[in-house]
Amino acid sequence: MHSIKIQSIFLLLSILFFSSFPLFPANIATRILPSTYTPGKSINVQIDIETPDMPTGIIVTETLPAGWVITSANPNYMKFTYNTNSYRWVNFSVSGIEEYKINYTVSVPVDSTGAQEISGEFAILIEDVKVTTTIGGDTFIQLHCETLEKGDINQKGGVDIADVILCLRMATKLDITVGGITYLAPYNSTLNDLADMNNDGDVDIADAILILRKSLGLN
Numbered sequence: 001m002h003s004i005k006i007q008s009i010f011l012l013l014s015i016l017f018f019s020s021f022p023l024f025p026a027n028i029a030t031r032i033l034p035s036t037y038t039p040g041k042s043i044n045v046q047i048d049i050e051t052p053d054m055p056t057g058i059i060v061t062e063t064l065p066a067g068w069v070i071t072s073a074n075p076n077y078m079k080f081t082y083n084t085n086s087y088r089w090v091n092f093s094v095s096g097i098e099e100y101k102i103n104y105t106v107s108v109p110v111d112s113t114g115a116q117e118i119s120g121e122f123a124i125l126i127e128d129v130k131v132t133t134t135i136g137g138d139t140f141i142q143l144h145c146e147t148l149e150k151g152d153i154n155q156k157g158g159v160d161i162a163d164v165i166l167c168l169r170m171a172t173k174l175d176i177t178v179g180g181i182t183y184l185a186p187y188n189s190t191l192n193d194l195a196d197m198n199n200d201g202d203v204d205i206a207d208a209i210l211i212l213r214k215s216l217g218l219n
């Protein structure tokens with residue numbers, strides 16, 4: 001008797017668990033970010049959400065890096081949470097929402113450095129069922145290269161031994177991690193430019209020595 005009860009509860013849970021996946025397969029959200037930001041300036045962010053299941057409600061939450069502030073948004077957000085630096089949009093429609101687009105402008109603080117992350121999720125409501133999905137597309141945005149100092153490979157501001165080690169890894173074509181992202185040889189132009197201290201188009205041991213000298217204040 002007892003085991004039948006447990007079995008039926010398990011069966012019910014399994015049905016609930018698996019049914020939550022294929023229920024809304026095609027409702028997707030994509031974020032479009034510029035590839036770089038410049039401290040003290042603004043960036044524009046776009047989110048496109050396709051909801052062929054015509055939900056009656058949609059809730060979008062975006063979490064920005066600390067100090068990054070939304071200065072305008074279309075449609076306007078409904079709620080701001082200071083602790084997490086999150087912004088929330090809520091939209092309801094009895095006739096169902098077929099698609100939802102958000103455009104917003106973010107003011108970037110002057111002291112922002114390195115790669116920064118914007119993450120978010122959206123929830124759709126169909127009758128009483130709420131399904132939450134991570135927003136896809138772009139998540140990371142890099143510091144614009146012109147504002148970076150030669151040799152500052154990790155883009156944290158300043159040249160130190162950490163940059164020397166990154167340069168050595170690049171010179172030997174090993175993977176490197178900058179701002180939480182792992183890069184493989186041949187790396188991107190931003191990293192190559194930062195590491196190529198003598199501007200000869202190659203990243204090698206000579207550049208690592210130049211970065212070491214810079215980190216020690218020698219020239």
Ligand SMILES: [Ca+2]
Nearest residue numbers: 152156158159
């Ligand atoms: Ca550095």
Ligand SMILES: [Ca+2]
Nearest residue numbers: 196200202207
């Ligand atoms: Ca070089």
